[in-house]
Amino acid sequence: MIAFWTLAAILIGSAVWTIVAAKPVYSVVALLINFAALAVVYLTLSAEFLGVIQIIVYSGAILVLFVFVIALLSSGVAPFAIGPNRLPKIWIPTAVAVLAALGFLIFAVARAPQGSAPATAPVGNQGVFGSIADFGKALFTVQLLPFEVTALVLMVAVIGVITLGGEQMREVRPRAQAATDRRMREAILREGKG
Amino acid sequence: MVVPIGDYVALAAVIFFIGVFGVIVRRNPLIMLMSIELMLNAGNLLLVAFARLWLQNAGQIFAFIVITVAAAEAAIGLAIIVTTFRPERFVDVDDVRSLHG
Numbered sequence: 189m190i191a192f193w194t195l196a197a198i199l200i201g202s203a204v205w206t207i208v209a210a211k212p213v214y215s216v217v218a219l220l221i222n223f224a225a226l227a228v229v230y231l232t233l234s235a236e237f238l239g240v241i242q243i244i245v246y247s248g249a250i251l252v253l254f255v256f257v258i259a260l261l262s263s264g265v266a267p268f269a270i271g272p273n274r275l276p277k278i279w280i281p282t283a284v285a286v287l288a289a290l291g292f293l294i295f296a297v298a299r300a301p302q303g304s305a306p307a308t309a310p311v312g313n314q315g316v317f318g319s320i321a322d323f324g325k326a327l328f329t330v331q332l333l334p335f336e337v338t339a340l341v342l343m344v345a346v347i348g349v350i351t352l353g354g355e356q357m358r359e360v361r362p363r364a365q366a367a368t369d370r371r372m373r374e375a376i377l378r379e380g381k382g
Numbered sequence: 383m384v385v386p387i388g389d390y391v392a393l394a395a396v397i398f399f400i401g402v403f404g405v406i407v408r409r410n411p412l413i414m415l416m417s418i419e420l421m422l423n424a425g426n427l428l429l430v431a432f433a434r435l436w437l438q439n440a441g442q443i444f445a446f447i448v449i450t451v452a453a454a455e456a457a458i459g460l461a462i463i464v465t466t467f468r469p470e471r472f473v474d475v476d477d478v479r480s481l482h483g
Contacts, residue, residue, distance in 0.1 A: 207404030326439040345454030352461040
């Protein structure tokens with residue numbers, strides 16, 4: 189119980205830090221803390237595979253992608269612009285709407301019949317709920333269709349990213365070609381002088 | 383020691399609305415994408431908590447799908463950001479007018 193509330197405090201605090209941070213890099217750090225805490229929550233809910241996947245995919249892949257894009261966008265002459273917020277303009281109505289929705293939801297939860305997640309069973313054994321063996325068996329037998337849909341989603345994402353990147357490369361190519369031509373001309377001139 | 387399911391729902395709701403607030407208020411596309419990740423994670427937390435409550439694997443497998451979708455969405459979203467915003471320009475989604483019709 190204490191562990192849950194400690195993790196909840198970390199999750200909420202890092203989530204708030206994510207959205208109020210001045211620079212995107214700080215947001216990435218806050219999000220990293222958030223994902224790590226969430227992985228621990230998954231482990232307490234005996235979702236071992238998801239806890240590991242949370243670290244590998246989110247912290248390992250997605251956040252590194254964010255860091256790469258931040259580095260790419262801030263590698264120009266100007267430093268990365270923070271970007272203006274809409275905060276001054278719509279801060280009060282947004283806060284009222286969001287807090288009203290949140291209050292309604294928590295009220296509904298408080299009114300709902302309460303059930304408790306059972307205490308955690310010993311982990312790592314086959315046949316125990318949430319163990320990796322159990323999860324893998326379900327993934328490749330009963331839940332095979334969702335697994336295939338996952339593959340399809342990743343395929344579509346790869347094709348989409350290649351399409352977007354290809355358009356950018358077509359724009360860039362003439363400039364790169366011109367630079368190569370200029371370098372070759374300069375080299376030829378140097379040869380002639382020497 | 384046992385945490386009631388309502389606490390998980392409340393925690394997920396708080397994180398989700400922090401993400402909503404981030405998407406509405408922040409204008410930096412990177413931080414907006416991160417807020418979307420926060421919202422997806424809140425949904426995942428609920429899926430895993432209810433999977434634990436009912437002792438059903440399906441919730442965890444759907445959370446796995448959501449993680450995949452989040453990875454795909456991050457890849458495509460970041461590719462769009464990189465192709466849309468030039469490095470030397472101010473990064474602000476309100477500057478993008480090409481889809482206004």
